[in-house]
Amino acid sequence: MREERNVKTVVFDLDGTLYDKRGLAGRMVRRLWWCLPLLAAERLARRNAHYVQFASEEEFFAFFFASMARGHWWTASIAEKWYHLVYMPAMVRLISKTCKPRPEALRLLDECSQKGLQTAVYSDYGCVVQKLEALGIDPKQFDLLVSAPELGALKPSEHCARQVLEMLGAEARTTLFVGDRDDKDGASARAVGAQFLLLAPEN
Template sequence: MKDAKNVLNGVATVVFDLDGTLYNKRGLAQRMVSRLWWCLPLLAAERLARRNMHYVQYASEDEFFGAFFMVMSRGHWWGPNTAAQWYHMIYLPTMTRMIRRYHHARPQALELIAECRQKGIKMAIYSDYGAVTEKLEALGIDSGQFDLLVSAPQLGALKPSEPCARQVLELLGAKPETTLFVGDRDEKDGASAKMVGAKYINIEKL
């Protein structure tokens, strides 16, 4: 890794994104389409709902998902309950299965995690999806080494969200100036860090 040591200079807490950061997402979307061809309208509705829900903040996970599945169902034959069942029982488990089968943890992410452990730096996973523990397990990464496992929807929104990013810091008892966000999407992970005044690095730069 090029600058791992410099990257962690003055850092007491690292907040990792999961999808695209701990593993390379290339090919995952196509694999999801080929596995879920029988429910493509639901898959398309999920993507659209995700885009439409950006920058909307809810008070809780229940409220977030209530709105999310309503948006996913608008103008379709299925209702929010069907959308919810599909999301939790088909969509996320399929994504986890595809990760287990076709994707590997990025070596630079593993090195950074190891470096943090060695230095006693606190670590969190802050995902934009769910199934955090299952996906870590699918990648062969021990979830027990993190101080916090959380997704943005659990905190009421999608990334980037200032209230959610602040909650992550609060839950960790972390100060923004000594916190580093590591992600793969500057407009989500980088923006999250910027909103709370934390540092950020794109995993592709390591």
């Protein structure tokens, strides 16, 4: 955080930022080969939900699972069960077995702790606590754990990013968003006038 100014709060993205997620998508496909059409439907539903702001988590997921079921034999209710009972648990298990925290992220977390900065994890997916525990990162060290869908949208929703600041009681100008995606995390920061540090994916 050498170039960032007067930072009091640091908002970390999770996937790809706190851990190296290279190869995870391919491993998910190999693990869940028996439900590839559902995996594909999940990707499409995410794309459909981009840039749509919902009033609540319930409305977001109602749209999301209806979108997953559109044109398929399965219902939104089946998609919902698959997502919560198969897809997310498989992702957490694979993170636990095959992913490591990014050293630069751990250094930043350490720096935050030493400087007494307020910290948060703001993810585009759920299961934030389970993923942090799978990585051996203590969830209790953060002041806030939240996902964008809980706030009714996906990144880079301005409304959600603003809610994160409000939940933290933080000012945008003294808040630093840290993420691996400029189009999601960087855009979230810019939408509310916060600072941004790109932890670009390793090659």
